[in-house]
Amino acid sequence: MRLLRIVPDNTRFKIVRFRRFSYPFSAAYSLLVIALFLTVGLNFGIDFKGGTLIEMQAKSGKTEIATIRHTADGLGFGEAEVQEFGTAGDVSMRFAIQPGGEAAQQAVVARAREAFTADYEFRRVETVGPRVSGELVQAGTLGVVLAIVGVLIYLWFRFEMPLALGAIVGTLHDIVLTVGFFLITQLEFNLTSIAAILTIVGYSLNETVVVFDRTRELLRRYKTMPIEELLDLSVNSTLSRTAITSTTTVLSLLALVIFGGTAIEGFSLVMLVGVVVCTYSAMFISTPVLLYLDVRAGRPEHAAEEKLPAGAKPKAG
Template identity: 70%
Template sequence: MRLIRLFPDDSKFRFVRWRVLSFPFSAFITVTTVVLFLTVGLNFGIDFTGGTLMEMQAKSGQADLATVRSTAHSFEVGEVEVQEFGQGGQVSVRFRTQPGGEGAQSALVQKARAAFESNYEIRRVETVGPRVSGELVQSGTLGVVLSIVSVLVYLWFRFEFNLALGAVIGTLHDIVLTVGFFLITREEFNMTSIAAILTIVGYSLNETVVVFDRTRELLRKYKNIPTEELLDLSINSTMSRTVMTATTTALSLLALVLFGGQAIQGFANVMLFGVVICTYSAIFVSTPMLIYLGVKTSARAAADAKAEADAKAAQVGA
C-alpha cells in the first residue's frame, strides 16, 4: 500500500536560491517589529497591567459564559477575560485597570455587582496592582531568556558551532516575528502569550534540528559538492516530513481558532502564526544562513583553503 505523500520524495526544488527574497523580507519585518516595539509597544493584558478579578458562583449551578462575556463587554471598559473554573458553575471575570484611579475601579466593581448579583453569588473581588504585574513581567521575561539559554546549551552539544549558530539565529528570528504578530495585530499580550512563545521556541527548534541533522549527515556522505546543492538536498529530503508535521499541527490549531471559543482563541491564533513562521524559517532562513556561516564539505573546505594559500603565496612572490 502506497503511503500518502504531501511532497514528492524525489523533488529537486532549489529552495536556497530564494534567500535573495526571504532575507530582505525577514529583515524588513524584524526592523518593523523593533520600531513598533519602541514606539507603540505591546498591548499588555491584565496580567501585566493590573486590574480587578471577580469570582462568582452561578446560583442555578450552571454558568452561562456567553451571557457573562457579553454583559461584561457591554460595560465598554476595554479587554475583559471571562473563564469558567472548578466545578458547579464557578466563573472568573477580569477587568483591566481603568483610567481615573481607585474611584473608577470601584465604580466598575459596583456596576459589575449590580449586573451579575441577580444570577450569581459574588464570592471574591481582588485587585491586582502594578507591583504584582511588574513581578509577572520579570518572571515571564526570565522564563523566555532561560529557555533561549537552554536552547543554546543543547545546540552547542548537539551540533558543531556553525550549525548551532544557524539554529539559534532561526529561533531568535521566529521569536522576533512572533512578537511582531502581537504588535501588528494588537493581540493582547498576557501570561498565555508567554506560554505560546515558549511553545513556538520548541517547535522552531524541532523544525530546524530535523533539517540540520540531515545536513550533517550529508556533509559526511558527499565530500565535494557545492554548499547550495547540499543544503537544497537536505531540505528536499526532509520536506515530506516538514509538510506533514506543519499541516497536521496547523489543522489542529485551525480547529481551535474556529471552535475553541474566546478563552483560547488568542493562544491558538499565535500558535497558528508560529507554525507558519517556524516552517518558513527552517527552509528559507536558518538553512540558507549556513552558507554565510562557513558550512562546507571537507573536500570543498580543503580546496578553498588551498586556493587561499596559493593566492597568498602568489602575493608574496610578486
C-alpha cells in the same frame, strides 16, 4: 505495501536560492518590529497592566458567557475578559485597572455585585495593582529569556559551531517574527502569550534540528558536493516529514481558532502564526545561513565518499 508520500521522493526544489527573497523580507519585517516596539509597544493585558479579577459560580449551575460579557461590558469600565474555568458554572471576569486609585477598583466590584449577585455567587475578588503587574512582566520576561538561553546552550552542544549558529539565527528569527504579530495586530499580550512564545520556541527547535540532522548526515556522506546543492538536498529529503507535521498542526490550530472560543482564541492564533513562521524559517532562513559558514571545517577529507546517482535522492527521514 507502498508508503504514503505527500512529497514525491524525486522532489528537487531549489530551496536555497529563495534566500534572495526571504532574507530581504525577514530583514524588513524585523526592522518594522523594532520600530513598532519602540513607538507603539505591546498591548499588555490585565496580567501586566493590573486590574480586577472576579470569580463567580452560577447558582443554577449553568452560565451564559455571551450574556455575562455583554452585561460586564455595559458597566462602563471598558471591555471585560470573561471565560469559563474549573467545574460547570464557574466563570471569571477581568476588568482593566481604573483611574482613581483603590476607590475606583472598589467601585468596579460594587457595580459587578449589583449586576450579577442575583444569579451568581461571588467566590473570589482580587485586585492586581501596578506593582504586582510589574512583577509579572519581570517574571514573564525572565522566563522567556531563560528558556531561550537554555535552547541556545542545547543547540551549541547539539551541533558543530556552524550548524549551531544557523540554528540560533533561526530560533531568534522566529521569536522576532512572532512578537511582530503581536505588535502589528495589537493582540493582547498576557501570560498566555508568554506560554505561546515558549511553545513556538520548542517547535522552532524541533523543525531546525530535523533539517540540520539531515544536513550533518549528508556532509559526512557527500564531501565534494557543492554546499548549495547539499543544502537543497537536505531540505528536500525532509520535506515530506515537514509537510505532514506542519499540515496536521495547522489543521488542529485552525479548529481551535474557529471552535475554541474567545478564551483560547489568542493563544491559538499566535500558535498558528508561529507554526507557519517556524516552517518558513527552517527552510528559507536557517538553512541558507550555512552557505556563509564553513560547515565543512574540521571534517576529514580522506574518508570514502558515497556517490549520489543521477536523479536520485537520499531516503527521506
